[in-house]
Amino acid sequence: MGQTLSDEAQPASKEEIIADLAEKFARKCFEPLELYSFKDNFKSLADHEQGVRYLKEDTIARFLELPDILAVSPVLFHMLSYIGAFPFLKDAPVILGFEQMIMVVAIMTERHSKILAKGASNRRKLLFKSLAVYDRKLSEIEKQLRREDNTGPGIAHAGSSLRAHGFAVDEAGDDYDDEAAEDDELVLAALESLNLDDVFKTGDSYAATTHGAMIPADNFRRLIMLLLLVAPLDAQESxxxxxxxxxxxxxxxxxxxxxxxxxxxxxxxxSPGITFSQFINVIPVNFPYLFNGFNPLFEHFLFSKNLNLSKRKDSASKPAAPVVTSPPLLQDQGQILNINVLSQLSCFIEGNELFRRLRLLYSGAEAGFSMRSFEAKVFNWRAPTIILVSGTRLSDPPSKSGSEGAFNDTLPPKRFSNGGASGGDRLVFGALVRQPWRHTYKECFGGDTILFQLSPTHDVFPSSSVNRDHVAFAKAPVAYPGLSFGCPHPKSSHTSRHEPLRHPGPVSLVIDSSFEFGVFTHDYTSRGGAYATSVSRRYDFQERFSIDEMEVWGCGGDEEARIQRERWEWEAREAEARRKINLGTGDIATDRALLEMAGIIGHNRSGGSMN
Known part of the structure; x- marks a missing residue:
């Protein structure tokens, strides 16, 4: 009697929870060979000090082969030192030991989703926190800028020359932020997976707030350069x-x-940096695949060079396997599209549709700037296409003479300012068109088309499922022939006598029939168009430009190219057959009348052959 219960269960310590979670990640997220490789890599890379094995910044940078010229290793190491503290993020930064690197690799490769199925948005929140600094001064500057009116670019602001430096942490104030008050579901899911229901699941025990947090612009710029570089990376590729x-x-x-x-x-x-609201609002629309390149990059930890399954005792007597070289990332050379722009496209179009999959179907510089050459080169491609148009911003106020004046006369008076002066006057717009191109006699086509701008500002405008004025390829006799995205279908010249001007849609791109001029309109206040308005530029703007180059790239492989080639060959044979038809009457007009009666030519038909 009187004895105390000395064997009462004690709550698990943080160290025990981290060990349990790391063990579960290792077991559920990695294959046995991957885990073996991870252990082998960690053992060969780790430094040893006072009984602790850990990875240093330069070790990770050297192992991942990060280019020194990008100066990105401090940014990346800061990220990993934060993520390594998972799920007790308030303890960050941490030493990157074995268990911490298990967390890092599982999260950076998205394998954590095998256990923590809480969606991509929670990982994005974690990535923001891993990149952010907590500087009250920077936060106050951003608040001041947000109070300014948001009518468009070009307004000078005090403090614009201020820049953020390094990773110095300055605790944020006590201001309340609804977004910061939200529970971190990814952390809660991790603790729930261990059947923990104690004090560790209270929000202030593990989470760092997003209030007062900001990603310094220079740090994010360096990280973006790395992400563009690794975007096409394949698994185990150096x-x-x-x-x-x-x-x-x-x-x-x-x-x-x-x-x-x-x-x-x-x-x-x-602005000195990117706030949580800017990051979390822009990423899902403009850059849903921005961080995908981290997956193959960090999978390098799951492949050991010391593990060679092809080795056999009798391997010396067998000839070496032939080296298989991958096709180039971009098979053709374009004036607009290069490897970096291709990587930029992969931020919102899945990479398996782009890398090693694009073929240059049409180039204005090579085939001529005309709807006829566009049709001949593009219309037989039976898979998605990407159209790109680059140009130079027209003067403001617009010219009233020459072809530029004639083009401007077809448009309503310019009511909106340009979209921004940053980056100069070169503009690049484009669209991903998932349906094959065709003539639009009465209605538009192109459901699920994505309209976008690449330069000088990246922006994406997804298509609407309600308004179907997505793509039009209209030739005469419509009043204003040409290509248009997001505009009502052009009316015929007979019914448009009382409508002397074009009618650009709220979010639209118009290219005239000569492929000489274009206009992009973003009427943010109107809404209701065929494409959504910008999530980052919440104001009205319009860009009028002269076209310098225009390209169309086919998304597909050898099979799509074969179908296109066969279609071209069939059309060539049909054209030759029509040219050689001789009915023997000696009267060309009579022969033609007979062919039209037979339905072989005329009436907008492509013709046929005669046996």
Whole structure:
């Protein structure tokens, strides 16, 4: 009697919880050979100090082959030191030991979803926190800028020259933020997976708030350059294979592309960094696949060079297997599309549709700027296409003379300002058209089309399922022939006598029939168009430009190319057959009348052959 219960169960410590979670991640997220490789890699890479084995920043950078010129290793190591603290994120940054690296690799490769099925949005929140600094001064600057009116670009603001430096942490104030008060579902799911229902599941025990947090613009720029570089990376492919992309003019192109992407989040001349609301609102629409390149990059930890399953005792007597070389990422050369722009496209179009899958179908510089050459090159492609158009912004106010004046006369007076001066006057717009191209005599086509801008600001405008004015390819006798995206179908010249002007849709791209001029309209206040308005530029703007180049790229492989080639050959045979038809009457007009009566030619038919 009087004895105390000395064997009462004690609550698990943080160290025990981390060990249990790491063990569960290792067992459920990795295959046995992957786990073996991970252990082997960690053992060979880790430094040893006071009984602790851990990975250092330069070790990780060297193992992943991060290019020194990008200066991205401090940014990435900061991310990993934060994610390694999972699920006790308030303890970050942490030393990257074995268990911490298990967390890092599982989360960076998205394998954590095998256990924590809480959706991509929760991982995005974790990635934001891993990149952010907590600086009250920067937060107050951003608040001041947000109070300014948001009518468009070009307004100078005090403090625009301020920049964020390093990873110094300055605790945020006590201001309440609804977004910061939300529970981190990813962390809760991790603790629930261990059947924990104690104090560790209270929000303030593990989570760092998003209030006062901001990703410094320069840090995010460097990370974007890395993400563009690794976007086409295959599993077990070495990043050093892309060394040529970070030298000379290729590096400048990579940096310029990253700048276009960064401008989707902030105006770098005004804002010191990216807030949580900007990050979480822009990523799902404009960059749903931005972080996909992390998957193959961090899978390098799951493949050991010391493990060679092809080795056999009698391997010396067998000839070496032939080396299989992959086709180039971009098989054809274009003036608009290059490897960096291709990587930019993969931020919102899945990479398996792009890398090693695109063929140049039409180039205005090579085939001529006309609807006829466009039709001849593109219409037989029976798979999705990507159309790109680059141009130079027209002067404002617009010219009233020459072909530019004639084009402007077909448009309503310009009511909106340009979309932004950042990045110069070169503009690049485009669209992913998933249906084959065709003539539009009465109605538009192209459901599930994506309209987008790539330069000088990256922006994506998904199609509406209600308004179906997605794509029109209209030739005479319509009043205003040409290509249009997001506009009502052009009316015939007979019914449009009292409508002398074009009618651009709320979010639309119009290209005239000569492929000489284009206009992009973003009427944010109107809404209801065929394409959604911008999530980042919440104001009205319009870009009028002269076209410098236009390209159409076919998405597909050898099978799609074969079908197109067979279609071209059939049309050539039919044209030759029609040319050689001789009915023996000696009267060409009579012969033609007989062919029309037979339905072989005329009445908008393509013709046929005669046996």
């Amino acid at each position: 990043l050093s294979n892309y060394a040529s992309r970070v030298t000379g003019s290729e590096l400048e192109s990579l940096r310029a592309t990253a700048e276009n992407i960064l401008s989707a989040f902030i105006n770098v001349e005004r």
